[in-house]
Amino acid sequence: MTTDSEEADRYRAPALDKGLDILELLAGVDGGLTQAEISKKLNRSPNEFYRMLDRLVRRGYVTRIDGDRYSLTLKLFGLAQLHAPVRRLASYATPLMRELAQRSKQANQLAVFDRGAAVVVAQQEAPDYWGISIRVGSHISLFDTGSGHVLLAFRSAEDREMMISEHVKSRSEVTLSDEFYARLDQIRERGYEMMASAQTAGVYNLSAPILGPDGAGIAALTVPYITLVNNPTAPDITRTISMLVETAAQLSLLAGSDVAAVQE
CATH class of the missing domain: 1.10.10.10 (Winged helix-like DNA-binding domain superfamily/Winged helix DNA-binding domain)
Incomplete structure (x- = not known):
């Protein structure tokens, strides 16, 4: 035996x-x-x-x-993000993202970090004729997008450097200024990013973090905001930011984060 x-x-x-x-x-x-x-x-x-x-x-x-x-490195973290936890997060996020799109009249998308880039894992179309959408599975830059800035801003300094190192290994060398790191600190302090799109004229990237139980950013929720001149009742950019931050906080609670404690 x-x-x-x-x-x-x-x-x-x-x-x-x-x-x-x-x-x-x-x-x-x-x-x-x-x-x-x-x-x-x-x-x-x-x-x-x-x-x-x-x-x-x-x-x-x-x-x-x-x-x-x-x-x-963060490779194990990245691999984990693209499997069951991310599928659960995308599942939880879908109804809230749909509601955000309806209220804001804008498209939105959810991105996570994976091997040196921000990867779109869910997206919601704008409810009316006009909106900016990014395909699920798209890899976007950490350094000149709202999603990338938020993913970097809401991680520890050590994690940031690992994420940047992963980018360098998989793509090319980057030179980041002190002003760039200062911007990340400002984003973390105010709780969201607002920046003119580096890819599309007339679009503003509005991004807020989804926080995990330890207070670290696990995803970024982004609205590529465009001014809807044919819909004067659509929320302006300030109101849209409020809706975005509110939705991101709801998703953080679903992910197990104590948002109030983190904000303190």
């Missing part, structure tokens, strides 16, 4: 176990660890982890910081 221990040993995958041990260890520390520190904490020789760390770095799950320290 086979014991539980023997059964577990039969299906062991030592290399996989080693990689998971590293990921789980790095997930619990700030500032990263050297190869020697990883080996010591996992009670193994440093040589056992050299190839595994190299593969994790090459696959984008781990990055090297300060030359010899290893830290998790």
